[in-house]
Amino acid sequence: MSSVRSRAGRRSAADAIREAHSVIAGMERRVPAFELLGENSLAAIEDAADTILEEVGIEFREDPEALELWRNAGADLSGELVRFPRGLLRSILKTAPPVFTQHARNPRRSLKLGGEHVAFGPAYGSPFVRDLEGGRRYGTLADFQNLVKLAYSIPWLHHSGGTVCEPVDIPVNKRHLDMVASHLRFSDKPLMGSVTADERALDSIEMCRIVFGREFVDQNCVILGNINANSPLVFDATMTGALKAYARAGQGTVIVPFILGGAMGPVTTPGAIAQSVAETMAGCALTQLVRPGAPTIFGNFLSSTALRSGSPTFGTPEPALGSLVVGQLARRLKLPLRCSGAFTAAKLADGQAMTESTMSMLAAVQCGANFILHSAGWLEGGLVMGYEKLILDADFCAALHTWMAGLAIDDNQLALDSFREVGPGKHFFGSAHTIANYRSAFWESEVADNNSFEQWRDAGELDASQRAHVRWKKLLAEYEEPALDAAIDEALSEFVAQRKAQNADQWY
DSSP states (O other): OOHHHHHHHHHHHHHHHHHHTSSOOOEEOOSOOOOOSOHHHHHHHHHHHHHIIIIIOEEETTOHHHHHHHHHHTOEEETTEEEOOTTHHHHHGGGSOSEEEEOOSSGGGOEEEETTEEEEOOOOOOSEEEETTTEEEEOOHHHHHHHHHHHHHOTTOOOOOSOSSOOTTSOTTTHHHHHHHHHHHHOOSOEEOOOSSHHHHHHHHHHHHHHHOHHHHHHSBOEEEEEEOOSSSEEOHHHHHHHHHHHHTTOEEEEEOOEEBTTTBOSSHHHHHHHHHHHHHHHHHHHHHHSTTOOEEEEEOEEEEETTTTEEEOSOHHHHHHHHHHHHHHHHHTOOEEEOOSOOOOSSSSHHHHHHHHHHHHHHHHTTOSEETTOSOEEGGGTEEEHHHHHHHHHHHHHHHHHHTOOOOSHHHHTHHHHHHHOTTOOSTTSHHHHHHTTTSSOOOSSOOOSOHHHHHHTTOOOHHHHHHHHHHHHHHHOOOOOOOHHHHHHHHHHHHHHHHTSOOOOO
8 A cells, every 4th residue: 555545544544533523422431530649648638628617717708698508507607707617518518419411502412520421621711812823812702702613623622611712802791691602602512601790690591591491401400600719718709699690590510719839828739739628618518508409510720839930830740649639539529520621831832831731631630520621722821722722732632532441351452363364573554453443443633743754844844833723724614503593593692682782881
């Protein structure tokens, strides 16, 4: 077979595999989660978390309803400071489901979250975007919609995400309407809603009722809200207001501290883990006080700080070890886990970016995380969503699908017939076993270049970012919008227009 025909065969095989996996409703983990610490060490961290909760406490600011819920549950209050008797939060958390389904507009894309199920979603919350042509710039609604379309087009990302970038060309108080509508219109994967005000969370839920049907939303989880603690040891009314809105509607919440060691938490990893557990348990428990049985995800966000400059660092080894331990502790609480992501402090999709992102993503999958937000696109400590970085990270997510599937041991995999056919000193290229398995034997990257130097040179000497640039342009050019009933689409547009007309624009 000539080299040209061989390359064509490989392309056809890759296309066949991608077609077979065009709709992937998450993964089922077949590689065990890593157990870093033993019982005594885990118990010591849990005891430290309980001590923080009991002696130091957590503030719930400007939310009298949340304080009343804690008072009625048996917590000790001093103004806005809430202290928790040992065992109280664990008792409350028993009503939280260990596994739940987030339904997608396309039922084939609905996700199970918890247990051995794993889902990847794109990065979240960046005010800036970057690509090779436009450079670093503020995100726009056009960027937002492009990124939603790309996440929809990439089978290795199972979730549409939430604020994939901030569309700063839309007023602050109205952009959530365009963002949620874009997720619902340009993708049929699961989505996240707004959390920047309780009324924006309610708008997000109402838009889902338009698309999914009110009765269905009242009985099922179709949207998630990403709720951040104001670390250290504070929940503000903006976050608790959104938390209550989602929980009260029976929708999912992801409770996530934001701990940079040395800034919003101690410099020691075990201390930061204890703080993370304390904050997350409190947030998850509050959802159960609002509505017992409401789906909630135990979130984790540990990172470090360059102590000489004060700059945050990402993709470093200490938080990666912390993620492994948080995974163990979340499993002891029997809660779904969100952890880590493709974190990096790099400004470009370069070697630093991919080294740091790989460290962080491997920690996420090894710690047993069920929902991995920020799986693709993260740059500059989360300030930037990178188009090329999205493609490179998604390619690694594709590799992780193969890695997490583990190894099957059967007659075909042991390949004894091929040894009998080939014998000593010959090659396996033309053996019957190779011919039967060549389409699916090995994972193939969609952006890596494995050709000869001469072939790479003649194709333009493109580096990884340049090849990723070509790929995202191609994906957008080939994008096809998923079908949405015309009446539903019209109702969604009318709701957005009506809500926008009710308030003057606010730009800050």
